Every structure is written in structure tokens, then in C-alpha cells.
Amino acid sequence: MLTAFDENKKLINLLENRPESLKGKYFCPACRSELSLKNGAIKTPHFAHKSLQACDLALENESAQHLGLKKELYEWFKQDEKVEIERYLPALNQRPDLLVNDKIAIEIQCSYLSLKRLKERSENYRQHGYRVLWLMGKDLWMQERLTELQKNLLYFSENRGFYYWELDLEKQKLRLKSLIHEDLQGHLLYLTDEFSFKKAPLLSLLRRPYQRQKLQSITVPKGQSSERFIRQQLFHRSAKWLKIQEIYYQKGENLLTKNFQKSFFAPPGLNLLTVSKLELPSVNFCQITQNISEYYQNFWENFTEKYTENLYPPRFYAIMKERENEKNQVKA
Numbered sequence: 209m210l211t212a213f214d215e216n217k218k219l220i221n222l223l224e225n226r227p228e229s230l231k232g233k234y235f236c237p238a239c240r241s242e243l244s245l246k247n248g249a250i251k252t253p254h255f256a257h258k259s260l261q262a263c264d265l266a267l268e269n270e271s272a273q274h275l276g277l278k279k280e281l282y283e284w285f286k287q288d289e290k291v292e293i294e295r296y297l298p299a300l301n302q303r304p305d306l307l308v309n310d311k312i313a314i315e316i317q318c319s320y321l322s323l324k325r326l327k328e329r330s331e332n333y334r335q336h337g338y339r340v341l342w343l344m345g346k347d348l349w350m351q352e353r354l355t356e357l358q359k360n361l362l363y364f365s366e367n368r369g370f371y372y373w374e375l376d377l378e379k380q381k382l383r384l385k386s387l388i389h390e391d392l393q394g395h396l397l398y399l400t401d402e403f404s405f406k407k408a409p410l411l412s413l414l415r416r417p418y419q420r421q422k423l424q425s426i427t428v429p430k431g432q433s434s435e436r437f438i439r440q441q442l443f444h445r446s447a448k449w450l451k452i453q454e455i456y457y458q459k460g461e462n463l464l465t466k467n468f469q470k471s472f473f474a475p476p477g478l479n480l481l482t483v484s485k486l487e488l489p490s491v492n493f494c495q496i497t498q499n500i501s502e503y504y505q506n507f508w509e510n511f512t513e514k515y516t517e518n519l520y521p522p523r524f525y526a527i528m529k530e531r532e533n534e535k536n537q538v539k540a
């Protein structure tokens with residue numbers, strides 16, 4: 209960790225004080241036990257508990273990456289905002305990596321944490337009126353498919369659909385991955401925006417998905433058609449696909465004659481199985497508080513019937529729907 213109380217109960221921040229200038233004893237702001245100052249060559253200078261006693265909020269074993277990113281983002285925020293590092297919030301018994309303008313908690317997540325823990329912590333912030341933004345270090349960058357943990361770190365906006373933040377300490381970049389879609393096998397398709405550290409104000413970049421902007425789209429790649437993939441799955445008697453076929457069959461429809469000649473993509477949480485039941489998924493993405501069922505509905509109607517060449521953000525489909533409603537009103 210980068211903060212500690214000194215003997216006079218003054219909070220010392222290692223990013224604002226030269227470690228060489230620090231003398232005396234230091235204590236953990238949460239459990240009050242004694243800390244030692246580590247001033248080595250590889251990691252950013254930091255404090256560590258002297259004994260491995262139980263500290264609820266021990267930020268031990270923070271990797272060089274985590275300490276480095278904390279330092280970079282602290283300096284970046286500080287250019288334009290009020291920012292505190294590791295501020296202990298007693299009401300929540302939590303200590304976000306950074307607290308911006310007293311209400312935005314920034315969590316730099318560099319390693320795996322359990323879904324249960326993620327949900328508890330996210331919920332705890334929200335219940336106490338904080339907004340929490342999870343920014344992901346290398347081990348949690350998006351790979352070929354989304355893990356359950358990553359699904360619960362997705363955010364959502366009308367302009368960008370599902371999106372995800374990544375931090376690259378080596379390249380000194382913040383990455384926004386947006387308009388995230390999955391194909392039938394869970395392979396991902398998305399847009400990537402990259403921002404160099406400390407160029408533009410960080411808070412405005414983090415608000416980018418909500419700001420007014422030209423709507424972007426992704427062209428559906430010309431790959432294997434979904435029909436071929438589904439045929440293969442049925443041929444190999446895949447239990448999952450036999451079940452989906454059965455559901456379509458009960459509705460009096462044939463899965464294979466549906467309009468899936470192209471590659472099929474859908475936003476996370478929506479797939480042929482959920483839609484075929486004619487009920488929208490009640491997926492619980494733990495960072496998303498908006499109701500996204502209307503987006504799912506609009507997406508499904510448009511992507512499978514009208515706009516099959518591209519994947520668009522939720523706002524696009526909403527606008528198309530509005531126009532259609534207006535046309536119908538004129539006719540009536």
C-alpha cells in the first residue's frame with residue numbers, strides 16, 4: 209500500500225513524500241498495526257504489514273504492476289480532479305485504490321477475485337452512494353472469450369453497448385473495448401479505443417461511453433455461416449444444440465431455416481437459447497444497473513431481419529425503432 213499513519217496520526221502518502229525523507233514508525237490506516245517501508249529497486253516504494261496478522265484490508269502482495277498503475281492514475285487524475293489514494297471508508301470498511309471527487313471509487317484489478325467478492329464490493333459501493341469503476345490489469349484483459357468474472361465487469365451505455373476497461377502499464381495506455389458481441393461459440397468481436405496516459409483528462413475519457421458522439425458500428429466478418437455451424441453441432445449430437453432445436457420445434461419453427469445464413473453475433477447475455485424461449489434473459493451483470501431488455505429486443509428484431517451486415521450500438525436500434533413508429537403513425 210502507498211499510505212500509512214505516522215506516529216502523529218498524520219496520513220502519509222508515498223506519492224507525495226520522498227521515501228528517503230521518512231523516519232520513524234508507520235501504521236496501517238485500517239488495523240493500526242505497524243508497517244515497514246519497502247524502498248526497493250523494482251516496485252514503487254510502498255508500505256507492508258510487519259507481521260502477517262489478519263488485516264481485513266491488507267493490500268499485501270500488490271504486484272509491481274498494481275503499484276505502478278496506482279501511481280500513474282493518481283498523477284493523471286491529479287492534473288484535473290480531487291483524488292485520494294487508498295482512502296479508508298469506514299462506513300463500507302473498504303479502501304478503493306483511488307477515490308475521485310469524493311464519490312467515484314476506482315478499483316485497479318490486476319488479479320482474479322471471486323464473483324462473490326466482486327458482487328459484495330460493487331454492491332457495497334453503490335449502497336453507500338459511490339460509483340465504482342473497475343479498470344483491469346493484464347491478467348484480466350479480454351482474451352478470445354469472456355469469463356464469468358469479466359462478464360460481471362462489463363459496463364453498458366446506449367452509445368457503446370457493452371464495454372470494458374483495460375490498463376496497460378508497459379505501453380502507458382488506457383483501453384476502451386466497446387460494442388462487445390459474441391458469436392455462437394463465444395468468440396468476441398469489439399471496437400478498441402486507446403488513450404495514452406496523461407494526455408487528455410482521465411475523468412472525461414472514463415465518461416466517453418456516455419458522451420454525445422458519432423455512432424460507430426462493426427462490420428460482421430464473412431466467416432463460417434451460423435447455419436453450417438448449427439448443422440455440425442446437430443450432426444455431432446451436441447446436447448445443447450439438440451435442446452435448442454427442440455425448443456424451436458415446439459414453437460413450430462425450424463432452427464435451420466431461420467435467418468442465420470450469416471455469421472451470428474449477439475451482445476453478451478443474449479443467445480439463441482434465451483431468445484428461442486421467447487423470453488428475454490434476466491442476466492445479472494453486476495456493474496450494469498440499466499434495464500437492457502429493450503436493447504436486446506431491438507437488437508434481435510433488427511440484426512436477424514433488417515440490419516444484418518453490421519453490429520450497431522443500442523442507440524442506433526432505438527432510433528430506427530422510433531422512426532418506424534413515426535412512419536406507422538403517419539400511415540394510420
Ligand SMILES: [Zn+2]
Pocket residue numbers: 236237238239240241257263264265266
Ligand atoms: Zn492493516
